[in-house]
Amino acid sequence: MNPPQSTVKPKQLDVERIRADFPILKMDIGGKPLVYLDNAASSQMPQQVIDRLVRYRSTQHANIHRAVHTLSEVATAAYEEARRKLARFINAREEREVIFTSGTTEAINLVMHGFGRKFIGAGDEIILSTLEHHSNIVPWQMLAEEKGATIRVVPIDNSGELQSGAYEALFNPRTKFVAVTHVSNALGSINPVKQMIAHAHARGVPVLLDGAQAAPHLAIDVQDLGCDFYAFSGHKLCGPTGIGILYGKAAILESMQPFKGGGDMILSVTFEKTVYNAIPHKFEAGTPPIAAAIGLGAAVDYLSAIGMDAIAAHEQHLLDYATAELARLAGVSIIGTAANKAAVLSFVIAGVHPHDVGTLLNQDGVAVRTGHHCAQPVMQRFGLPATSRASFAFYNTTAEVDALVAGIRNVQKVFT
C-alpha cells in the first residue's frame, strides 16, 4: 500500500528509470562502471536532448531570422520556442528578457561591457564575494582597471557562508553594482541572495546573480528573487556546451550598450549611422548556436517534466548521505559546511594531494574534479592549494556515494 502523500512533498524520483535515459551512464571506465560525480563541471545529456539535436540537424537546419524559405522559418520558430522555454523555466516576465549567450562566462562579460562600461566610472565600487568563480571576478577586474573603479569583496566564515553583516557594511554611495554567485561551485554554499538583492535595491544598486551552479539544482524564479541579471550555462543543465543565457530585466537591458557588433543585432546599417535592433536581438550578434539553443530548450523540458523541486529533494538526500559517510572516514575533511548547501562535496584527505586522489579514484571509475575549481580566492581562504570535489546530479544514487567512499578508502590504503 502506498502511504498517504502530503501535497507539498515533492514526488520521489524513479532514479533507475531516469538513468536509463542517459546513454553515457552505462559506460565502463577501465573496466569499472562509470560513477560520474563531476556534475558541477558539466552534466550528462539524456537521449531526449540528443534526439532533439539529431532531429534539428537532420531535418530543420537553416540560418535564422533571415530567409523566407521553409527551413529558415522552421529553424527560427524552434530557436524562438527555445527562448520561450527558458523564459518559463526561470519565470521571466517576458521572453525578450532571455538572451542566448555562449555560456555563463559570456553572459557576465556581456553585462560588464553592456552595463558596466556604460554606467560604472572612476571611483565607483563593485561588490563581489570570496565565493566567486573566476568568471565572475576577472571581467569586473578588467572593468575596474579600465575605469578606475574598485572591487569590494564579501568575506566568508569558516563554514563557507557569506557574512551578511560584512556584505551590508560594504555599501556606500559609491557602490554601483553587485555581482555574486547564487551557489558556490567550490563549496556548494547557497547564498541568501534574496535578502542580498533587497538590501542592494534599497540603495538603488543593481544585482547580477551567477546561476551556473544554482540553475541545475534549484527551481529559479527571477521575479521572486528580484535580481536584475541572472546567468547560467546549458551544459551544466543536461544541455549542450556553447550555449547559456543571460536573463536581464527588460528596462535595464534596453538601457545598455551592445556587447558585440554584427549581423542580426541591427535594424539598419549605413556608414553614417547604424540603428540597433530591439532586445534580445541587440545582444545576439552573428549567427547564434542555433542547435545548442534548441537542445537547451529540450533539456529544460526534460528537467521540468521531472520537476526541479523533486530534483532538489533527491540531491539533498544524496548530499546528506554523502556528508554523513565521509564524516565517518578518519583523515577526511569536508571543506564547506554551510547550513544551506547544494549537492557539492569538497574534501581533502590528510597526506594525499587532491590530484593523486583524482587519479586513483578515476582508476576505480569514479570521476571527481580536483584542483582549485577556478575559485582560487576560496582555496586561499582555506589555506589549501586544491581540493577534491564530488558533485551530484539527480541521476546519481546512494550506491554511487558508496563507490566514492570505497574509492577514498582505497586511496588511503595506497598511501599508508
Add this chain to the structure above:
Amino acid sequence: MHWWPGFAMFRRFSHESQRLMADPKALYQEVILDHNRKPRNFGRLDHASHRAEGHNPLCGDHLSLALNVEGDSVAGITFEGESCAICKASASMMTVAVKGKTRQDAQQLIDEFRAMATGELDCGSAPHHLGRLTVFAGMRDLPTRVKCAILPWHTLHAALNSVASTSTESNDDPMNAPIGNA
C-alpha cells in the same frame, strides 16, 4: 606505412590504454610511493651555487631546488616544497639520479625524461640512461598529470641555466612545449 598517417599513434595509444586498464594501479608503484613517503635529498642546501623555483599554478605544486655545482659536476642537490606524490617522487628520484653527474649528463637525463613522459621516447626499444626513472613511463597516458612528473626536471633545467624560476605555464621556458590539457 599504413594508409592512415595517424595509425601508428592510434595503435600505440589503444595498446597502452589496454595495458593500463589491465594494471590500474601501475602508476602508483611502490618505488613512487616510497619516494613520496621518504623523499631523498629533501631539505635545505647551504651555500648553493644554483637555485630555482618551480611552480605549477594549475594545481599549486611548488618546488625549490638547490644545487652545488663544483667544476663540471653536480656535487650536491636538494629540494623542498609541497606537491602531489607524482611530483615529489619525481623530484626525489631526480636528485638521486643527477647527484655526482656532470652537467652534460644531467642535461641528457632531463631531455630523456621529458621525451619519455611525453611519449616521444619508447624506453622499451630506444637506448636511454633513465634506469629506475622508467617507472614514470606510464605518465604519457595521463596527459593531465604529465606536468606533475616533469616539473622537477623543468626546475633543474632552469637552475642549471641560471633561470631563477620556472612555471609549467610560462611560454619562455625552452622546456615548455605544450603538454596535455591545462
